[in-house]
Amino acid sequence: MKPWTIALKDTLIAFRDRNAILLMIAAPLMISMIMGAAFGNMGGNTSPISEISLIIVNADKGELGKNFTEIISSIDVESSEGIKPLFAVEEYIDKDEAIAQVEIGKARGVLYIPVDFSTHVENRGESVNPPLLEVYTDPSASISPGIIRGVVQRIVNGFNTISIGNNVAVEQIFENLDENSAQEIYANLENLEEIIIAENESFGKVEGRRERIIITSKTLGAGEDLDLLGYFVPSMSIFFLMFAAFEGTRSILEEERDGTLHRLMITPTSIIEILLGKIGGTFLTGILQFVILVAISALLFGVHWSDSLLPLILLTIVTVIAVTSLGAFLAGFSRNANQAGILGSTLNLVFAILGGNFILTTAFPDWLTIISKLTVNRWALDGFSTLALSHGTLINILPNIAALLGMAIFYFTLATVLFKRRFIK
Amino acid sequence: MAGFILKADNLHKNFDEFKAVKGVSFEIGEGEIYSLLGPNGAGKTTTISMLTGLLSPTSGNAYLNGFSVREDVNRVKEIIGVVPQEIALYPTISARENLSFWGKMVGLKGKQLSERIDIALEISGLADRAKDQVETFSGGMKRRLNIAVGLLHEPKIIFMDEPTVGIDPQSRRRILDTVKSLNENGMAVLYTTHYMEEAEELSDRIGIIDHGKLIAQGTQEELTQMVGEFDTIKLNIGEIENIEERAKKLCKLPKIENAFGENGDLMLQARDANEVLSEVIEHLNNVKIKIHSLKIQEPNLEAVFLHLTGRALRD
Ligand SMILES: Nc1ncnc2c1ncn2[C@@H]1O[C@H](COP(=O)(O)OP(=O)(O)O)[C@@H](O)[C@H]1O
Ligand SMILES: [Mg+2]
16 A cells, blocks of 8 residues: 555656656657658658659650650649649659659659550550559658559550550540540549559559559558657667666655655655555556557557557566666665666666667677677567567567566566665664 | 653664764653754754654664654654654645645545645645645745644654754744644644754753753753853854954953854853953954944853853854
8 A cells, every 4th residue: 555655656756747758758759750750761741632743754765655744744633722733743864863853752753654665555565575664652652652653553544445456546545545544534533532542552462463564663662661660669668668767766766865765764654665665656657658658659650569469568567577677776776866867877878779779689799699688678679579560479579578577587686685785774 | 740752761873983872861741842952963863863763773762652662663653743854845746745645654545634634734824835846835835844744644742853944034933833833732842953042932841962962951941040150241243254263262361151153243151241341342342343232141042052062052
């Protein structure tokens, strides 16, 4: 009962402190975002549904490529600001240069029309290698890739149906295309959302589906945005969990310094109950901090923490226990609150670097890997990564849970010995 | 005679080689206010720490309501209230949250807890600031809350360790009045201070403590009788440099027993003030010190301390 009262008091103090909230919740989320953005795979800002900047690289030697370009340029949509072209088309000669524009965010997509496009269509698909229309889209955009792919697809559909069977002159094909396909596209733009959804779903299966003209679509950077956050958010959460937990256990020494520990000892409460309360408060605060981080990052940034809840819960609990025990050991070891603060920050940083919170441990040489595996951070981070990135299950993280529990027991035992020597005479 | 609520029996406390308390014995009757008066470092806090079970005595024992602080420390803790010398509160939570927490720690809960919190807020005059964070309080308000926490469980005896150090006059007044009204409701008080006026105003009995020893104790009358045959002359000479050295020089004049200077006042003790006055005035004239006022005082506790130790009672 008394330990519970103390634990609740400490949790109240932690969550009442604006700076603490900043450190516990805001900092890990913000740093994860910054790191994610630094790798260029963040965003998801709203794409305009008119004047989507599209670069067309028309390498086609014949007329059809030019025609294709014209069709795309002529599609209009009704936007809130009146009739506008759907695409703001720019033409480039060099494909790589065009792709670079997408990568730096200057354009939403690239359409590459290959050299033999006209020849192939004019031969009604009898050439050996069907031409490859290439579409590159901006990975950070959520809407425009679907539109670009959808429109290109529809125009190509027109080519395919028309060029099958009938001996139609090339000019006619394009008249038809112009009137039918373009109109169809235009009509369908009212169902823009459906197009996007359908296209995004079929995206990836597109390749090879069409007989006559093959479209390959690539999202530049291959959709690593969520994966990156799936690494950084747990990583930073562990790092800042440790900060908060060390603050929590350090408050034992602060209470000693500020006289509230003495006051607690004057109440009918044993020192063991007091210490249990303090450590329990750190644990409780840590659990709350982690739950909030998981919830916010999942809801706001779509971070996928785990396929199922149970392994995530267990891993969170043992991680917080391990970090809290380490903090308790540190507090027992330090002469005063000041020293505990300095030791804590140092250890936090060293453990974070060794444990892979900042540097990927895959690059570590063998000897460093061994040292790395002595840290709480490494086992916790590996565990969370297994759940978030490799769709791991409870079985996969059992070694992590065992290692973290082992460390918790080790540090807690040390802490008990130190506290006994210090407080129990 | 009513029983003793507190009995200290030859308490000693050593910190390694250093002897902080050297055999302190005294009793406090039920409903009595007892002051430990002594300068900083005299051993007041150390004594209180032993009486409240925070430090175990090197030797000797103390009993509260008959329970030994050595054997029955948990029973002792239930009947005592403690107001520590340092403000021991959580600054980042509100006054009410502090009271609620400390109330639970002494075993209060539910309706009783919230009633006691209201009373404590009333006593400390903080009812309208109950929801504010303690760190926004003035020094005096913090001291009052510090006291209120010690009163929550209505202890039989409350220990107040220098509760008025470094606060404004109004808060000080309020605290002294609080002590008196608590006492009128039957609470015994152990009050430590180095301000003689506070000890004089509050106490039924006073123990004068210096260098870890109780050098005298009794009622104020009993104590001042010890210097009854002396006159104390108080000369106001304004703020000047080296006032202590001036006092020491005056001490060398014949027939002056003790002298010290503080805050622009020179205090002299002699068997007969009239015998020494002319010499003192002449001496001050010679060194060109102007006397603003001169008073021959009734013997007080300051004089007692001066008489017993040859030193001033101050920090
Ligand atoms: N924990 C301690 N360790 C060593 N010396 C101490 C300790 N506590 C107090 N002292 C010393 O004991 C003496 C009495 O201190 P204290 O009881 O705090 O005096 P007071 O409360 O009257 O000012 C002082 O000289 C102080 O320095
Ligand atoms: Mg003291």
